[in-house]
Amino acid sequence: MATRAAPSDPRHAVAATTTRWFGVGRSAETDSARAGKQAASGALRGEDPRLVMVFASATHDLGALLSSIREQTGDTPLVGCSTAGEIASDGPGDSGVVVIALGGPGFVVRTAVARGVSARLRDAGAEVAACAGTAPEHAHQALLLFSDGLSGDQTEIVRGAYAVVGAATPLVGGCAGDDLQMQRTRQLYGGEVLDDAVVGAWLASDSPLGIGVQHGWSRVGEPMLVTGSEGSKVLTLDDQPALDVYLERLSPPAEAHRSAQDFTQFALTHPLGLSRRSGEEVRFIAGADLADRSLNCIASVPQGALVWMMEGDSASVLAATDAACEEAIAALGGGTPIGMLAFDCIARRGVLGDGGIKREVDRIAAHADGSPVAGFYTYGEIARTRGVNGFHNQTLVVLALA
């Protein structure tokens, strides 16, 4: 193989093997063109790039940002999205940009996009997943998905993708953020800045890909029955208006009773947990309808389900971080990671606080053992490794690449 190893420069986050390399660059520059250039050149540390991923704050001029990145990366397939904070080896950050590049003949990549997805989420998931191919020499595969969490029940996107790729291909990724404005998130594809879209990258590698998923929340109090729900809107719990039950059980500060914004802030750290065979599935409460007393979740909460109030503290959330990283690395079958991607729920950030998330990213970096780490704070996480469920809330998803 006439492949050149990527240059090993300690100032940049780069790791490589003989056939694969993984590089991360970041910039806190406010000028989008300069930020793009800086981050791209930091990431692009090897030859034959196969995939570029961009996670950037929506405060950037994303069009200008992409142009400056693509000046460096050329026609290399590019996927990404806006964030609620960016993650790189040196810690979490806001209003910035993180660029990841990976390349070398050890990787095969194909990308796809589905536009205007909110009315056809399942079909959109299937449409993007159609980019998955076959690569006999690259036996380890995953489908990366970045979607618009404000476009409806994301479970449907995962289901659509699963129907196409089947059980043999894991799904991994997250929902774009908009710095908690909850207004409009963006998806990035090639040079395009989109919303209401799903972008995907099918990644095949000649070495293992490991995925870890953990949340770190625990049940509070007695279970409740979802007696009324419509999709992701919970109308009644135990036959009482859902919002009233929620407020009565958790007694949040008075402001949360009156203001939708304060409620969302409180609910961020108090999700619902759905009773499942192997524990509970967490549902992020995005807001409440103060008029009809319902709760709005990010994914569906089926009628008839048993749910708990959930809460977490720094210790449990950080314990989950370790567990997710260990799970991902263990799946490499003894291999060491050349890079790790982290899709971390914005709500976990809410529990940990700014000091806590610095500690969290340090821990992820420690697990990566010198290999670069990158990712972003999400509005919902995607990881399907077992079963058919692949959409998570308030969870950390880690993808380790050997």
Added chain:
Amino acid sequence: MESADRWSTTRLAEFVAAVAGAPDEKSAASRAVEWATEALEAEIGVILEAGVPLASVGFPRGEIPNDRLSTAISSGSEVLEVAGIGLCRLASTRLEMESAVDLVVARAGSDPFSREEIGLLRAAARSLTLTLRLLCALAAERAMRDDLQKRQTLLERLTNIQRGITLRVPLAELLSTVTINARDLLDVEVATLRLIDPSSPGEMVMVAQDGLPVRVAAAIKRTSIGDGASGRAVSEDRLVVMDDQSAITRARPSLVGQKLLRVMAAPVRDGESVTGSILVATSRSDHTFGPIEQEVLTAFAEHASLALIDAKRLEHIQQLAFHDELTGLPNRGLFMERLGQALVRARRRRGHVAVLFLDIDRFKTINDSLGHTAGDQLLVRVGERLRHCLRDEDTASRLGGDEFAILAHCDREGAVEIAQRVLTAMEPSFAIDDRDVSAAASLGISLDRGGHADAGGMLRDADTAMYAAKFSGGDSFVVFEPSMHAAALARIDLEADLRRALLRGEMRLDYQPIVNLLDGGVVGLEALIRWHQPVRGLICPLDFIPLAEETGQIAPLGRWILQQACQQARAWQRIDDHLSHLSVSVNVSPRQLQGSRFVQDVADALDESGLDPTDLVLEITEGAVMIDVETAIRRLSALRELGVSLAIDDFGTGHSSLALLRRLPVDVIKVDKLFVDSIAFDPVAAAFLETIVRMGAILSLSVIVEGIETAAQASLIAGFGGVLGQGYQLGRPMSVAAVDHLLSMATAARSTPLAG
């Protein structure tokens, strides 16, 4: 373990909510398979119908290894190798459908499916079966609703043609009316009517048509007998459906431009022999010619025949045209004419006119099981009995099929009397082909005073009222009310709501304690069904159990009640040792007892719940036994073999005789409230009750006295030696939670020494 139980039961509730709302079978199957796969945290899920996948999840691009999967299922394998994920654990369960439908899930890894998980899969499959059946039923319900409306339109159209015949409208015009109405009612593009040309017997001529361009019609004016659908209907003397477009255009090349996909033709007769045919054709691929469409076309063909026959204006032919050949009764045409005349006379004299519409209950079943000849014989006998019920001035007529009509010159009271006479006349069984055939009828009555109504309207109203009588179980009559048309539809709605009620979780069981009168302890609970319909509110069992019986819903409903009650009883028994033989009583409706699967249902419910058979008491009314004593005794004996206890409910209110009681394998009699009400102040009533209680003891039967409402009654009955009682004084029907509370209080009281 407790939380695991909860896990699966609440997941089942989710399943029911997810699958019940599916609009069609395909999406129900998709939802079910997805749900099952998700709930069991499996990667693969498939529903196979006779080896062909209906829905699947987890195979890339839906590429399903059908053969390997079918082999694994049929061989009962618990593992399956799946490309890309390796060896999986396999679990499958078969749905109770007519064809072999399997719900299959496969989970990666070596973690086997637990018993609880397999139980959940089975429960889901059962629920899916219900949904699939419901979807079939809904389609039938829609068809029935349409059918009711179509019937009325058809009735009106045919009446118009009849009126035309009666009024001696020219034949050409009449035949044109037939084709136009046929085209319109069947919603097709083309209708034509051809007759054999008497001067050239191998050929047919198109005498009327609707929907063809004039030039095209001219090109196919003459055709040969035996050629095309219209020719074949004549040569084969039967209704012909052709749905091969190329065959259609081969037969009639000039029709290429009409793009006709499907044609149907029915023979038109001239008395005995076939003289022509009526044909309809459609270019719409979704328009099928099923049994209903075939029936409608046949009706038009018959009316074209009538018009032709009438047109000959010969005496004996006229006789044929106005009388039903089979029964010799006036036919629809003559009936309508007489009705028209009666209304004219009523207008002059302010007289009364009544129309009674009669339809034989379950005639189709009789026809199907005994054959058409027997069916025809029955129609003849019914015609004879009808004639005997009427005065000379009244007219009985056969409208067609198993429908008869009576025209009577009387008011409401008189019409009701006739209806009662007819029902009584139908009571003795009919001797047909050496068999005794029972046939009841449903009658609808419409009334007019002063001749304000029109003939067609009166017949239609009587038909609607007849439907109401049918809905109420048949063997009865109903007088038309203007609200009835809406009521008939409302009834269909209630039936539909009832079909969905189980799936939507609207049914609930309450329980009434059965108490030991000596120590006040609860020894058993009687399960009582409650239907909370979201729009109608709480519906009384008396209002929906008969409907459930009529519509066959009683079987799934009964099954559900048995399953629930047995599981609940088992749960209560586990609370404490002293409750380990708490019994549960379940009411069995007459139709349910007659059902062939009933014994199996009871066995299944016991099996699934783990309830000791002796702790299940089935309550059967005397009426249920009386319907068919032999079947009842067979069923009860089979139940007895299972070890189940049997109780005669409402003892003393029906035909109960000691002789019958001794023949029945019964363990318990429940004495009706009627005997309890006055015992505190009426010594005769008290003596009577005491006798029943003592008689129970002599026959070694447990006696439960129902309707105990005062403490005085309770102590009196205890004094008679009555041990068990039920009633408001002892405990009202209550929710599961309330029973939980009651039983845990009792348990706590036992464990507290002070409470004794």
